Amino acid sequence: MNVLNKLLIAGLLAGSIATPVLAADTAQPAPQEKSYHHMDPAQREAWIAKRQQExxxxxxxxxxxxxxWQRFATAWKPNLHEDFPSRDAIAKMSAPERMDLELKHMKQHxxxxxxxxxxxxxxxAQLTPDQKKTFDAETMPRHHHDGAEGHEK
Structure with a gap:
């Protein structure tokens, strides 16, 4: 049971850090705007490209x-999990198969x-002290106090 608990905790931790550094946004999203995690892949890629340019x-x-910069920006391109099975395919899997799949994706992540x-x-390492200060401030995640997706001002 201890191993299962550790795997579940590791999964939760991996999920909590899955949002890329560049997903940090200083503006409050409009109420109708989808959160980063719920965007379709094209929207997410455009959103990240916009944040990278900013x-x-x-x-x-x-x-x-x-x-x-180019190497950094390329490394932060979204990983779209193209090989991840559909929800219907996952529903047909047994619990151990789903856990194996999750573990595989955690290792890839x-x-x-x-x-x-x-x-x-x-x-x-290439940045000046002032640029580092700007980078640190601009990439700091800003989540609402209630845990909802979005960012504080």
Missing amino acids: LHDKLKLRSNQETA EIMMGQRLEALKTFY
Whole structure:
């Protein structure tokens, strides 16, 4: 039972950090706007591209920082889980099969997060102290106190 509890906790933790750093938005979403997690893949990709461009502009990057920026931005492209089965297919699986699938995706997510972390560290090392301060402020998640999707001002 202890192993199952650890797996469930790991799953919850992985899900809680799954939102990319660049998903942090300083503006309050409009009530009709879907949250990041509920957007269709095209909307999510456009939303991330917009946030990346805003961050790029606020950082006022020098030309010698652009290569590191491009590597960083590419690493943060959304992972759309294209190989993830449909809800109907999952409903036909047994509980152990669903748990195996979840564990497989957690491991894939861990690998992706490691790659993103390396790209982040490389890019961050290229920034000036003022740019680091801006980057830290702009990428800080801002969640409502009630736990709802969205961001505080």
